Amino acid sequence: MGVYLLKMFSISLLLTLLIECIFAFVWGIRRKKAFLLVTLVNIVTNPAAVLTYWLYGMYCGKALPAVQMGIEIVVVIVEALIYRSFAKEESFGLKRPVWFAVLANGLSWGIVFFCKKGGLL
Amino acid sequence: MKKSIWVWAVVVCWMLCVMPAKADAIWEPSDNFYHDHYEDCRYINRNFTANGPDGEVIVYKSPENPMVVTTWENGFNAYISFVYTDEDGNEWGIYEDYETNVKGWVPMAYMKVVYDGISFTEEYGESFVEDSAVFPAEYAGQTVYCFTYPGSESCFEMRMPEVEEDMPWYARTFTDEQGLVWGYIGYFRGVRDRWVCITNATATFEELYPAGAPVRGEEPEEAPAQKTEDDSKDEEQNEDEERIEPERDKGLIGLVIVLVVAVTGATGGALAWLKKSKK
Numbered sequence: 001m002g003v004y005l006l007k008m009f010s011i012s013l014l015l016t017l018l019i020e021c022i023f024a025f026v027w028g029i030r031r032k033k034a035f036l037l038v039t040l041v042n043i044v045t046n047p048a049a050v051l052t053y054w055l056y057g058m059y060c061g062k063a064l065p066a067v068q069m070g071i072e073i074v075v076v077i078v079e080a081l082i083y084r085s086f087a088k089e090e091s092f093g094l095k096r097p098v099w100f101a102v103l104a105n106g107l108s109w110g111i112v113f114f115c116k117k118g119g120l121l
Numbered sequence: 122m123k124k125s126i127w128v129w130a131v132v133v134c135w136m137l138c139v140m141p142a143k144a145d146a147i148w149e150p151s152d153n154f155y156h157d158h159y160e161d162c163r164y165i166n167r168n169f170t171a172n173g174p175d176g177e178v179i180v181y182k183s184p185e186n187p188m189v190v191t192t193w194e195n196g197f198n199a200y201i202s203f204v205y206t207d208e209d210g211n212e213w214g215i216y217e218d219y220e221t222n223v224k225g226w227v228p229m230a231y232m233k234v235v236y237d238g239i240s241f242t243e244e245y246g247e248s249f250v251e252d253s254a255v256f257p258a259e260y261a262g263q264t265v266y267c268f269t270y271p272g273s274e275s276c277f278e279m280r281m282p283e284v285e286e287d288m289p290w291y292a293r294t295f296t297d298e299q300g301l302v303w304g305y306i307g308y309f310r311g312v313r314d315r316w317v318c319i320t321n322a323t324a325t326f327e328e329l330y331p332a333g334a335p336v337r338g339e340e341p342e343e344a345p346a347q348k349t350e351d352d353s354k355d356e357e358q359n360e361d362e363e364r365i366e367p368e369r370d371k372g373l374i375g376l377v378i379v380l381v382v383a384v385t386g387a388t389g390g391a392l393a394w395l396k397k398s399k400k
Contacts, residue, residue: 001185
């Protein structure tokens with residue numbers, strides 16, 4: 001069980017970091033500080049989101065996509081708020097922080113969802 | 122020199138690719154829990170029918186994770202490849218559907234085995250005759266039927282070798298209720314654990330049993346007896362009995378919560394520091 005949990009948390013976080021950092025580059029982010037921000041924001045939200053969903057499955061039974069979607073919406077709101085507060089500082093070079101949070105999370109969630117559906121994860 | 126090494130490497134790789142496999146491979150489930158516990162899993166390779174309490178069997182993520190993958194109504198037919206026994210002695214079977222990518226674990230106490238060759242051996246093993254011999258030469262080059270067990274409708278065709286010397290051996294025989302003699306093939310050219318009717322190997326199921334096959338695996342009906350007080354108590358106890366489900370490791374869950382809260386808190390602190398350091 002311990003090994004499974006370690007795999008679950010680490011794969012989920014690493015995959016999210018990889019996808020969102022690549023997306024950040026495509027978004028036009030070039031500064032190291034901004035990449036550090038993206039990394040820290042995801043370390044704040046991803047394990048907490050994975051834990052919430054896992055606990056829901058553990059105690060409420062069925063894994064519902066609606067619950068997963070609800071958690072993801074909360075994650076997007078939290079990330080958008082953090083990015084917006086940092087976007088005020090020009091040194092981060094983060095433009096349209098809310099859209100960045102929405103699209104980055106949508107992309108990573110979509111990729112992980114289809115990977116799982118296809119049996120790749 | 123380098124070029125020749127590469128050529129030889131390609132040739133060796135090609136030779137390895139075309140080498141025939143000598144052993145039968147067992148398809149292993151692509152499941153995290155199975156991979157972490159494969160040494161504790163037992164290969165059973167049998168079909169089962171769902172037969173759980175309240176008319177259903179719940180399929181869980183793993184024997185240690187009570188997340189529900191799906192629910193089967195009683196009567197659902199499932200192939201179980203491996204079985205894992207937990208600390209409480211409960212057996213869990215892994216189910217995997219490659220088409221829908223549904224996989225999970227079910228308590229084997231709620232699964233009833235579909236009558237097969239193993240069941241047949243368990244039921245009639247005592248009447249088997251250890252009589253090893255080659256199949257009669259009259260079947261050389263003929264298409265014969267290989268049955269799961271004598272009386273089973275499940276069969277496939279097999280072409281016997283043209284040469285008598287290559288004919289398969291049977292390890293034991295069984296004479297059924299109609300006097301038909303059957304030979305058991307343990308393994309022959311990919312055919313495993315099958316029965317061929319020596320008396321008439323080219324006959325189909327309908328030709329062998331025009332009036333229907335002998336009934337196998339049915340428990341004798343017991344005469345209905347009056348319920349005693351003890352029986353009623355037993356029934357009440359069974360109703361109160363909790364459904365077998367994966368046990369939650371509360372210590373581990375607590376540890377995971379503490380770790381995630383710690384990581385989230387520490388990273389939140391790092392974010393606050395990053396924001397302050399800018400100002």
